Amino acid sequence: MAKWIQAAREKMEEKGSVGSFGKATAKHIASAKKEGGVEKKKAVFAENMKKIAAKHKHKSGGEKK
Numbered sequence: 001m002a003k004w005i006q007a008a009r010e011k012m013e014e015k016g017s018v019g020s021f022g023k024a025t026a027k028h029i030a031s032a033k034k035e036g037g038v039e040k041k042k043a044v045f046a047e048n049m050k051k052i053a054a055k056h057k058h059k060s061g062g063e064k065k
Contacts, residue, residue, distance in 0.1 A: 021046050 012018045022028065024046035032043035 017042075024050060 009018070021032070021042040029043045029047050032039040034040075
């Protein structure tokens with residue numbers, strides 16, 4: 001795992017925000033973006049993390065174990 005991802009995760013754990021968004025489905029992300037405020041920020045973050053995960057999965061040829 002990249003160091004910046006580890007650092008970001010540690011910071012999120014300190015703040016207590018790990019898992020606070022819930023299941024990041026496309027429908028959930030879209031509705032949270034419409035709400036605005038903190039929920040929109042969480043939705044955009046979740047969307048970006050999904051893109052990064054998809055890119056990493058594509059490059060590595062599958063999930064790492």
